[in-house]
Structure formats: C-alpha cells, structure tokens
Amino acid sequence: MNGDGIVLDGQGPLHLQIRRAIAGPILSGAWAPGRRIPSEHELVARFGVSRMTVNRALASLAGEGLVERRRRAGTVVAARSAERAVFEIWDIAAEIARAGGVHRADLLARAEEPAGAEEAALLKVEPGTAVLRLVLRHHADGVPVQLEERLVDPAMAPAIRTETFAGITPGRWLLERVPWTEAEHRIGAVEAPAAAARHLGLSRGAACLVVERRTWRGERAITHVRLTSPAGAQVLVGRFGPSAG
Amino acid sequence: MNGDGIVLDGQGPLHLQIRRAIAGPILSGAWAPGRRIPSEHELVARFGVSRMTVNRALASLAGEGLVERRRRAGTVVAARSAERAVFEIWDIAAEIARAGGVHRADLLARAEEPAGAEEAALLKVEPGTAVLRLVLRHHADGVPVQLEERLVDPAMAPAIRTETFAGITPGRWLLERVPWTEAEHRIGAVEAPAAAARHLGLSRGAACLVVERRTWRGERAITHVRLTSPAGAQVLVGRFGPSAG
C-alpha cells in the first residue's frame, strides 16, 4: 500500500489501464504539478507487468506533456500539464479557477424535446428523436464570460436526466461519465448573435470567439456544444512539440 | 529497392528516424490519403531493426491520426491526415488548396531592423537585435482572407535573408527548413485593429479571428506570427481521440 490510490480497472490493454490510472488524477487536478510519480521499477513491482509496458504508458503521457521525465530525477506531473491539455478538455470552470477567479454558472434553459432539423443534424440523430438542450451562462468573478448552448443525446448518457449540474458543468459531467472516442472542434470569430449579446450583455455586432465541439462514441454523437465568449474574455492557449513521441 | 524513397537519416533514436521517414511524405502531401505503407514485417527487413521498434514508430503516427492501421489490411495514410494536423501546421495555402480554392499572397512589407521593446519581447531577444519583419496578405480566389504579421530571428534561419517567398509561404518555408522543439498558440477574437481593417478591407470593429503562434528551438524563439482573419473567412478545424496512444 503506497496510498496513492493508483488502481487498474481491468478494461482493455494494460498500457492503457496504467495510462488512465495516472492521467486521471493529473487531469482532475488531484495531483498537483511537481508531484512525483512512482518510478517505472515501482510500477512494475506493483502491477506485475514488464517494464516495457509501464514505459509505454509513461512515454505516452510524456509525449503529450502531462508529465516530465528526467533520468535519475524521476517522473513528475508537468508544470504546464493543464495548459497543454487545453485543446482537449476546455473546461471553463477549471480555466477560471486556474487563473485565480471564482466561477459561477446559471442554468438558463433546460428542455428535453424532439429534435428539429438543425438539432438532428448537429447530433446526427433522426429528426423527432428526444434530445436534451441546455443553455448556461458562465461567470468569472461575477462577470458573464461565456454562453454555453449544448445538445445532448440522452440515449448516450441516460443519467443526465436526473443531474442538476449544481456543482459541476455539463461538459465535465459528461467527460467524467461517458467514454468518448473522438472529438471535433471548430473555432472561429463571429459578430455577437442575438442570444449571445442578450445573455452576455454585449452590443450587437461585438466580436466573439466561438468554439463548437462535437464528441463521438464510435459512430454516434454524444453531445454538441457551442461556446460563445466576448472578444478578449477568453483565449485558447496551447503548446505542444512536434509530436515526436 | 522498393522505390518509395524511405530512408533513415541516422539522427537520434531509431524509432524517431522511422517516424520521420514516414511522417515526412505524409505531411508534405507526397503520399496521398489511402496510400499503403509497408507492413511492419517489410520495414523490419528493410531497416534491420526489431519489430517493436517499427511498431513504436507506426503506433505513434496512428495515435496522432496520420495513419490508420487495420489488422490484415495493413497501414494506410489516413483520410483526414491533413485535418488532424491542422492545429500543428496551420498553413493557409494548404487549407485553401484543400478547399479547392486558389491561394495568392502579397508581400506587403519586409524589413530587417533592430528590435523594439515589443518585438524583442515577442521573440525573446535583446532589444536592438536585428529581426526580420514580414507582412503578407493572403487571398483565396482573389479575396483577402488573412493578414500575416511575422517576426523571425534571422540568427535561427540565416538563409531566410535571400528567400523571396515567391512560391512558398514563410510559415511553410520555416517549417521545412528549421527544426523546432515546441510551439505555443493563442487563439482569440478581436475587433479589427487598424492595420488589419485597412489591408483586409474591413470596417472598423469588424470581428476577426486572431491566431498568434510562437515557435521555439530549445530556449530560443524562431518566429512569432500573428494571423488575423475576418469572421467567417477562416475556421480552425481539428479532430482527435482521447490521446490513448
């Protein structure tokens, strides 16, 4: 017992199990940057696998910048682990918290209704299928900074029907509960649409950053979300290497 | 001799050499989507390495979506290889060509001058160091779609002094000639700054997408570029999996 709570879940290849066991606490913030991760030798002994298998998992995490590895010094959670993962998770609550702000979200609308043509196209379901529509407004230190318009296919996440999103954003709720295989992003600038202008208190035509994201599990879409932020309020930052590993 | 031109360059670890040898022709477009890549067995025989080493290189390319692998069917260049790499290369000429348009660029300004305070900060050089400043306007089918404002540290790429950028954009020129270790992106929306409005023919305050990118080799910056596009003209698209390998 080393008490660090690393356990394998028995799902899929060993190297991915080890990867998940370590990536989870890093992405959730439970392991702060700088925290030391057990050495390859320790993990070999703990899980009873070969060193190559452990190395594969850790090398993959290092390639994405979630951990940093140095000979003799060992493997530690990377200082910029959160920044490097930003293109993937884009959780505004975590972003605001990291910047030292206070996050709050209003649930402006919530309805489960038959999909219209546009909604059906976004979620790739048949028109008329019941879809959950959520609209939230996110605040940083009390100032509105983002409008979230989300569609969810409840068939892909039935438990969402009883979730109130009191202490968690829908994006993180889904990320933690629904396994996904692929995500698709579109990032662009627009002049504030009416809904965004009204909810964010902007003048018509103000510049906004829009991120649309659709997440898939296999051939089926789980959710589609449009995130609209006023110019300057939100900036996407990412860094990466030449994907050499 | 299989005549596909794959050769190792002898630089660094074998798995990275193999990776580069295959990623190069894919990223440059020389190998079209769907093209079959030699099997692991063939590569083992050709390079005289173990299968694990070949597998490591190919698995890494598959993890990024540059190739697709299927048992029995073999490994082929991925259909969406270009789309998946978009966050990394972001070459507007290639984007326009892929969409079926005609790209043209005007070199609006070119000067090598001592860096002012702001330029020195962007390139992380001492104020007064000579830096190359380039301004280009990119057109798709004759319509201005992007203003490129670039700073280059000529010490990192001396050959750039004699390059005219007649048939190549500065971004691609640098990408092909200067090895980099890290890139840093900031993506946001702004109301058109004066220079962008003037060069792109926009009204003041029009919404624009701005991408700033700084590329590093080790501790030294190679280039900083600010790409400004009118709302709607340019959309960043990316897709990826949960980085499971």
Place this chain on the structure above:
DNA sequence: GAGTGGTCTAGACCACTGT
C-alpha cells in the same frame, strides 16, 4: 488459412544526473 497489427515479456546496455 495466412498476413497483418496489438500486445506483452524478460532481459540487456546505455546515458544522464543527483547524492
């Protein structure tokens, strides 16, 4: 059935670096 990739093992040698 045969070819392909997916995974895993046991071991080896080396390079780096903190103590």
Place this chain on the structure above:
DNA sequence: CAGTGGTCTAGACCACTCC
C-alpha cells in the same frame, strides 16, 4: 556511484480480417 529513464532486441501469443 547508484537510481532512473531511453532504447532496443528476440520472441511469443493473440485477434482480426481479407482472400
């Protein structure tokens, strides 16, 4: 010098899928 990661080998078994 000892601990750590970086790399590589030779071989194995399995799963899938096209022919």
